[in-house]
Amino acid sequence: MAETSIDSLKGTLAQKRASAEAQGQAVRALKASGASPSEVESAVNSLKALKVEVEALSKELNSRVSENGGGNRDDFRQGVVNALERRLFYIPSFKIYRGVAGLYDYGPPGCAVKSNVLAFWREHFVLEENMLEVDCPCVTPEVVLKASGHVDKFTDLMVKDEKTGTCYRADHLLKDFCKDKLEKDLTLPEEKAMEYKRVMATLDDLSGKELGSKLKEYGIVAPDTKNPLSDPYPFNLMFATSIGPSGLSPGYMRPETAQGIFVNFKDLYYYNGNKLPFAAAQIGQAFRNEISPRQGLLRVREFTLAEIEHFVDPDDKSHPKFKDVSNLEFFMYPRDEQKEAKPFKKLQLGDAVKKGNINNETLGYFIGRTYLFLTSLGIDKERLRFRQHMANEMAHYAADCWDAEIESSYGWIECVGIADRSAYDLRAHTEKSGVQLVAQEKFAEPREVEKLVITPSKKEVGLVFKGNQKKVIEALEAMKEAKAMEVRANLEAKGEVEFFVCTLGQSVTLTKNMVSISKEKKKEHQKVFIPSVIEPSFGIGRIIYCLFEHSFYTRPSKAGDEQCNVFRFPPLVAPIKCTVFPLIQKSEYEEVAKLISKALTRARISHKIDITGTSIGKRYARTDELGVPFAITVDSSNSVTVRERDSKDQVRVSVDEVASVVKDVTDGDSTWTDILSRYPLHSSYSSDEGVLIGDIHSKS
Amino acid sequence: MAETSIDSLKGTLAQKRASAEAQGQAVRALKASGASPSEVESAVNSLKALKVEVEALSKELNSRVSENGGGNRDDFRQGVVNALERRLFYIPSFKIYRGVAGLYDYGPPGCAVKSNVLAFWREHFVLEENMLEVDCPCVTPEVVLKASGHVDKFTDLMVKDEKTGTCYRADHLLKDFCKDKLEKDLTLPEEKAMEYKRVMATLDDLSGKELGSKLKEYGIVAPDTKNPLSDPYPFNLMFATSIGPSGLSPGYMRPETAQGIFVNFKDLYYYNGNKLPFAAAQIGQAFRNEISPRQGLLRVREFTLAEIEHFVDPDDKSHPKFKDVSNLEFFMYPRDEQKEAKPFKKLQLGDAVKKGNINNETLGYFIGRTYLFLTSLGIDKERLRFRQHMANEMAHYAADCWDAEIESSYGWIECVGIADRSAYDLRAHTEKSGVQLVAQEKFAEPREVEKLVITPSKKEVGLVFKGNQKKVIEALEAMKEAKAMEVRANLEAKGEVEFFVCTLGQSVTLTKNMVSISKEKKKEHQKVFIPSVIEPSFGIGRIIYCLFEHSFYTRPSKAGDEQCNVFRFPPLVAPIKCTVFPLIQKSEYEEVAKLISKALTRARISHKIDITGTSIGKRYARTDELGVPFAITVDSSNSVTVRERDSKDQVRVSVDEVASVVKDVTDGDSTWTDILSRYPLHSSYSSDEGVLIGDIHSKS
Numbered sequence A, B: 001m002a003e004t005s006i007d008s009l010k011g012t013l014a015q016k017r018a019s020a021e022a023q024g025q026a027v028r029a030l031k032a033s034g035a036s037p038s039e040v041e042s043a044v045n046s047l048k049a050l051k052v053e054v055e056a057l058s059k060e061l062n063s064r065v066s067e068n069g070g071g072n073r074d075d076f077r078q079g080v081v082n083a084l085e086r087r088l089f090y091i092p093s094f095k096i097y098r099g100v101a102g103l104y105d106y107g108p109p110g111c112a113v114k115s116n117v118l119a120f121w122r123e124h125f126v127l128e129e130n131m132l133e134v135d136c137p138c139v140t141p142e143v144v145l146k147a148s149g150h151v152d153k154f155t156d157l158m159v160k161d162e163k164t165g166t167c168y169r170a171d172h173l174l175k176d177f178c179k180d181k182l183e184k185d186l187t188l189p190e191e192k193a194m195e196y197k198r199v200m201a202t203l204d205d206l207s208g209k210e211l212g213s214k215l216k217e218y219g220i221v222a223p224d225t226k227n228p229l230s231d232p233y234p235f236n237l238m239f240a241t242s243i244g245p246s247g248l249s250p251g252y253m254r255p256e257t258a259q260g261i262f263v264n265f266k267d268l269y270y271y272n273g274n275k276l277p278f279a280a281a282q283i284g285q286a287f288r289n290e291i292s293p294r295q296g297l298l299r300v301r302e303f304t305l306a307e308i309e310h311f312v313d314p315d316d317k318s319h320p321k322f323k324d325v326s327n328l329e330f331f332m333y334p335r336d337e338q339k340e341a342k343p344f345k346k347l348q349l350g351d352a353v354k355k356g357n358i359n360n361e362t363l364g365y366f367i368g369r370t371y372l373f374l375t376s377l378g379i380d381k382e383r384l385r386f387r388q389h390m391a392n393e394m395a396h397y398a399a400d401c402w403d404a405e406i407e408s409s410y411g412w413i414e415c416v417g418i419a420d421r422s423a424y425d426l427r428a429h430t431e432k433s434g435v436q437l438v439a440q441e442k443f444a445e446p447r448e449v450e451k452l453v454i455t456p457s458k459k460e461v462g463l464v465f466k467g468n469q470k471k472v473i474e475a476l477e478a479m480k481e482a483k484a485m486e487v488r489a490n491l492e493a494k495g496e497v498e499f500f501v502c503t504l505g506q507s508v509t510l511t512k513n514m515v516s517i518s519k520e521k522k523k524e525h526q527k528v529f530i531p532s533v534i535e536p537s538f539g540i541g542r543i544i545y546c547l548f549e550h551s552f553y554t555r556p557s558k559a560g561d562e563q564c565n566v567f568r569f570p571p572l573v574a575p576i577k578c579t580v581f582p583l584i585q586k587s588e589y590e591e592v593a594k595l596i597s598k599a600l601t602r603a604r605i606s607h608k609i610d611i612t613g614t615s616i617g618k619r620y621a622r623t624d625e626l627g628v629p630f631a632i633t634v635d636s637s638n639s640v641t642v643r644e645r646d647s648k649d650q651v652r653v654s655v656d657e658v659a660s661v662v663k664d665v666t667d668g669d670s671t672w673t674d675i676l677s678r679y680p681l682h683s684s685y686s687s688d689e690g691v692l693i694g695d696i697h698s699k700s
Helices: A002-032 A037-068 A071-086 A108-127 A142-147 A170-184 A190-201 A208-217 A258-262 A265-271 A335-339 A349-354 A361-377 A424-433 A458-477 A481-494 A540-551 A587-602 A616-624 A655-667 A672-678 A693-697 B002-032 B037-069 B071-086 B108-127 B142-147 B170-184 B190-201 B208-217 B258-262 B265-271 B335-339 B349-354 B361-377 B424-433 B458-477 B481-494 B540-551 B587-602 B616-624 B655-667 B672-678 B693-697
Strands: A090-092 A104-106 A132-134 A139-141 A155-160 A167-169 A233-236 A240-242 A250-253 A278-287 A302-312 A329-333 A345-348 A384-388 A400-408 A411-420 A439-456 A496-501 A506-511 A515-529 A532-539 A552-556 A563-567 A578-582 A607-609 A630-634 A639-644 A650-654 B090-092 B104-106 B132-134 B139-141 B155-160 B167-169 B233-236 B240-242 B250-253 B278-287 B302-312 B329-333 B345-348 B384-388 B400-408 B411-420 B439-456 B496-501 B506-511 B515-529 B532-539 B552-556 B563-567 B578-582 B607-609 B630-634 B639-644 B650-654
Touching (some): A002 A037, A002 A190, A071 A090, A071 A552, A071 A563, A104 A108, A108 A278, A108 A302, A108 B108, A132 A265, A132 B108, A139 A142, A142 A250, A142 A424, A155 A170, A155 A208, A170 A190, A258 A278, A258 A302, A258 A424, A258 A532, A302 A361, A302 A540, A349 A361, A361 A384, A361 A411, A384 A411, A400 A540, A439 A481, A458 A506, A481 A506, A481 A515, A532 A540, A563 A616, A587 A607, A587 A630, A630 A655, A650 A655, A650 A672, A655 A672, B002 B190, B071 B540, B104 B108, B108 B278, B108 B302, B108 B540, B132 B265, B142 B424, B155 B170, B155 B208, B167 B170, B170 B208, B258 B278, B258 B424, B258 B532, B265 B278, B302 B540, B329 B349, B335 B384, B345 B349, B349 B361, B361 B384, B361 B400, B361 B540, B384 B411, B400 B540, B411 B540, B424 B532, B458 B496, B481 B496, B481 B506, B532 B540, B540 B552, B563 B616, B578 B587, B578 B616, B616 B630, B630 B655, B639 B655, B639 B672, B650 B655, B655 B672
Parallel strands (some): A132 A278, A329 A384, A578 A607, A578 A630, B132 B278
Antiparallel strands (some): A090 A104, A155 A167, A155 A233, A240 B240, A278 A302, A302 A532, A329 A345, A384 A400, A400 A411, A411 A532, A439 A515, A496 A506, A639 A650, B090 B104, B139 B250, B155 B233, B240 B250, B302 B532, B400 B411, B411 B532, B552 B563, B630 B639, B639 B650
């Protein structure tokens, strides 16, 4: 892990610096105490040696940082992005009108990758787990997002360039400043470094006022103009609109798909036969009106989410299929390890749940399934980690939360959030709508429970408190158990008690005849409760972008004069599974190519036929850059060759068989190794450049 | 066709009425002329006979109308909608907050149907035709929709209830009024009926002012309150929003997906190797802020569109695959037949193109492919017609336009529009963006063309016309060939000519020295042109709703005491392909059911396992109402039965084979008839109610 070794380098550097400082003090102390010149000299020499070491480590770190987070990363990213844009994997939207920041189109291959990823998501989650998939509108009335908290809290703190009006995210400016200092200023005193680190770690906790004073303290100005900045103020990130013609029904474009599921809980629970647990799922567009989008496809204003809401009894979060994933081992970064700044490491999922790192089996199950999902797509398991949220990162109601983070040239990117949100969402909508979003569980045998019974005497309360009767009675009925017991004890002991009535803003004196308080044993036949929800939420665009980076590599052309781009997509993801090339322009070969194309269409293998006269090497290179895993080259009427993209190996297969061979290997029923063992290797024109036409002709 | 016979009935009635009127005049004339009593009596008897006929026809028509457009249709619809909502095919969105008109959620089975329809659309169009699929954002900056004309023209005329402020679509109120009169007032004089019909036919052509005066003339008031209405005024149907934090970048939620394709034309043309024709496609959400949505799923504020933009050389709209569809015969309703109020009838597609009913082969090809698409989904071909737009319905730039209309309980519903939009869209974006959205076609051999060359003399024009120099020169350069030749002829003959300059609003006198006009022969190596676009646009939600209606039927339960609902979805569309039931609750059967379930998952057949103890008949009825085509019932450890939904036939298949049998028949590789011939029919408990447990037990 490149990042880890940089971290350890930083650690060593910090130690050496501390030693050098200590040694400096020692030298000063020696001088002050009038020690002998030889003593002083020896101490000074030690100090010098330490300083040389510090210097060397600084340089080393400097070069490592720029190699990793700087130059090479940027170069790599530029290479990927160039290939992606040139081959229309994606395109900045509305380019002919100079575009809109944060909006991108998927062009044909990108769109195919996206629809493959979504189809696999459906198969891996919805079908496999029998989830209830729903499809709700993006336009959402205000009341729903008021209940969910988005209207009030879905904001970022914004500052404006005081002269040009350009807007910036306040926390980004502060973060950039600190990061820049930490990465580039290698002579930064440890004390300052600690401060910047602390600021970065607590960025999300800073109030607008605190952020503002930090920006002032550090003298941060508008990055583009160096103009002064306004104080930070909250900007709501939802796209606002108005529903219907009256202008009286405010609405928003949904910031997530989850709310559509929560508001349908009752119907879905009924659909599931009134049984828990069950999961609902939704794939759809979500919208965030980012203040100043950056990081290309990673921070956009409109994106596709695939979300699961798994509803479960809060008293039983076990999962029957947990054992299917418990043996998986992968990188995890529990809260405690982060606190102690330890590196993340491989843990076994079963252990992580057993040891309590992960709150419960259901959460663990989805972490495991997410790991399988991402790695099946082609995400490098060495650059994938599950990081637990720190206590201060989580919403107050969340029981636990883990992000699947994928390492890209932008660093570690949150691509999937897997949160145990407890009963928060259903409770919020129950309160706002007045519709009980609850589950009932019938007990096998009735259970005996003790229940608090508070019975105010309307008459007695009314006689004394007149117009305040109702408020006093409501306050009495609302007492929690402990308070009620205290009131009862006092009434029994003294006959009266001072009782504070919130809605009156004052205490009243209660007497014994005004209320009876008791505990009664009752038989309950069922429990009624608000289910907990465990929410895995997938940012599809982010996953796809990271997949692009993880799949990209270059290799020299046969002639060695240029670098060719390759995307090593697995067949599952590849935009086109197979190309069909007649080796040379010859009507006989074209006919065979068309026959094969028909067979591939019947087998539902997406493919492309290329009958241009371009050299076979160039045609291979073109499709390698689209990530097409297999190429069929027609060089005779009876048999053809099948080439695998990454090994460039070719086998010879009969025309009749070739579609089913390609189908087997793209569907995952065979591996390329199986194919290699089953069919003869073909070697004559495995060259990626040119071809000996005479040699080939003699075959057909 | 019920509608057709109503129309012909109306025709006969009108004829008889005219005859009766003529006879009445004849009687009056006879009386006035003092004809003999026997002559008068005979004429009066004829008149009476005619009046009896008119009366009878009126009654007949009356009952037909209410049967078709009234009671029964409403009852049928209510039955479908009840089943759909109860089984969560769809749900009014945000129901717990009392919903929002025009917004619906697809629940689990509806969502599955939708994703099956979209997957098949992709296969049938995108894959089969090698289309370039793209995926663009919904949020769209104003400039794009300004260019497309939506900002200025995507409006409906609205009137407000002057007291409550409730908004209505002005044309809907007028249409409802006329329709109501025509359908319910059977004593309506022919003259008035003609007027109402004319109003309905020209509804789309009425200006706000004309609409307003019609509303006044007919005394139309607010339907809910009977309050007076405001004058009509335009309301833009796009959901407006603001992009970014500045408030300075207006945007809209796209009203169609097409614009995303047009603005990318250049990149897509390049991606296609700079070759025409090619088609791009997009599936995605579109938004219309309807004034007052009604008609359930048919008129909604957010919906899924699947659109194709097929770019083609305007001089060659032939299609190489037209012959694949030219033999298809289905209902078409060409413009001329509509004009003459003839019924629509079956035409052969090839003939319709040959005779010029359909403008060109490419348009015809997509009409044919759309017919195949819709009928494969299960749309009844007897309730599907392709109706050509009347000249006044089409945009001025459109070359031809056909709607696929599906008959539902709401009447004939436009579900797919297939339009030849000529070069309109690309020209509009070329003009607005300044980016040339054009194609080049290299000629095999350079072509000699005659070109008009107009060279005004700036000096001479300036000397005479001074400040108007520029306008005169522009007018000269803008002359079309015919005009230019006329000017040249006049200048040569008379030495001067009167020339009208539009921008000056007057004629000027040109002399020979002011302009030289000639025709020159030039060699051209390529032509540069704006491609025409043929646009098939599919309203997915409307298609699905009509499919629900066409698939729905009821049949009596075995006991005959209730009606059971069935959706006869083909396997392609069915939300779940198969259910697995253990016949009775028995762990041995449950194990077999689980084994089969695993095999089905491996075969990617969506299915549901139901191990509740409910009677097998009830379980069948439940899945029939979800449109599940096959049910596997486990009644032994070796073999199971497979039941087909509509015939209720059952065959016996071994446990090992059953998943592949179901896969064959759901993938369309076998038909149910094939299966019936291959496996033994099972009859013992084909009963849908109850089961003789003893009888079954003895088998296992």
